Amino acid sequence: MTRAEAMRRAAGQLAAAGLLDPRLDAEVLLAHVLGMPRLVMLIDTSREITDAEVRAFEALVARRETHEPVAYITGMREFWSLDFRVTPATLIPRPDSETLVEAALSAFPQERPARVLDLGTGSGCLLLSVLHEFPGSFGVGVDRSEAAAMVAADNAARLGLQERAAFIVGDWAGALVGTFDCILANPPYIGEGEALSPEVAAFEPVTALFAGPDGLDDYRRIIPELARPPPPRGHAFSRSATPRPRRLVASPRPAACLSEFTTTWPGIPAASSAGEVRISLERCRETVRHEVGRVDGFLCHLISENADCRA
Structure with missing residues (x-):
């Protein structure tokens, strides 16, 4: 059997199974088998x-x-032109998350x-x-999953970055001390009961997908943890991919932050020493970057993808 015949037959099987890109899947899988x-x-x-x-x-x-x-079948996924090992303990990196990397680069x-x-x-x-x-x-990665943290450490070694990266098991930033110039976060943002594609719902880690009834529980936990002495020009980045507007009201420690944050989109909530800040997004159909205020000195950025939202 030739490569072409094998891929043609496999693409037919995958199309019949309802896969969206059966030919590409067949090509990737055969290339993996052939090494x-x-x-x-x-x-x-x-x-x-x-x-x-065969x-x-x-x-x-x-x-x-x-x-x-x-990605779980081959154990690898490309992100930012780098190859990363992935397992069912980790979410599969997606191209739209590269906007966070781009935003961090432009901030410095x-x-x-x-x-x-x-x-x-x-x-x-x-x-x-x-x-x-x-x-x-130098960077520190935190994950509540020990298996995920081990995958990240292995990726650091594979990329030759093990001397500049440390990975710890923890619940967000609660156990960390010291300051950071740049904070990245792509927390769970899916509400319980929301519909997902079969390959996401059945195979990707539930704890990395869902965050309470409205999908905002982890944002409510992360924001107060930013309330620590930041460097003079610190930046915090988060992103949202949910296609509809939301409202987030969090009540962090009053002495550390404002008593209330309000935003119409589940990203980094907007705050300033002057009081409540509201963000209005008008039919944002391209990647949008908004500086949405400061949380105790951190300039916070909301990265939204292909959003179609009205405040």
């Missing part, structure tokens, strides 16, 4: 594959027919951040991508 980059494999699709390779490929295709994500155009914090680090893709762009910076 070569997909584009290299496609140079000569007339080449024969061995019976053992069996291995068919086994992976059978897994994909159940809607198991390709000249001086690099000395210390970077990544809350809910998962595979470590955000932190390690930022460290890759800022030689000399």
Whole structure:
């Protein structure tokens, strides 16, 4: 059987199973079996594959027919042009999260951040991508899952960043001391009971997806933890991908922060020493970056993706 024949047959099976991009899935899985980059494999699709390779490929295709994500089948996912190992203990990195890396880079155009914090680090893709762009910076990734933290540490070693990255098991930033110049956070933001695609709902870690009835529980916990002495020009970044407006009212420690934060979008809540700040987003159809105020000195940024929202 040739590579072309194997991929054609597999793509038909995957299409019948309702997968959205069956041909690409077939190409990625066959390249994984053959141990070569997909584009290299496609140079000569007339080449024969061995019976053992056919069996291995068919086994992976059978897994994909159940809607198991390709990244979990191959154990790898590209993010920021870097290859990251992923497991069912971590969310699969998605291209739209690269906007957080872009925002961090634009916030420090000249001086690099000395210390970077990544809350809910998962595979470590955000932190390690930022460290890759800022030689000399040091970063700490926090995750409540020990298995996820171990995956992130392995990715740091694979990328040669193990001397500049540390990963700890903890509940957000509560156990940390000291200050950070840049804080990254992509916490769970899905409300309980919201519909998800089968491959997300059945395979990705529930604790990294859902955050209470309205999807905002973890934001309510993170914001008060930012209320610690920040560096003079600290930046905190978070993103939202939910397609409808929300309202968040949090009541952090009165002595540390304002008594109330209000926003119409589940990102970093807006706050200032002058009082409540409201954010209005008008049909934002492209990536939008808003500086939405300060939390005890941190300039907070809301990164929204392909939003269509009205305040």
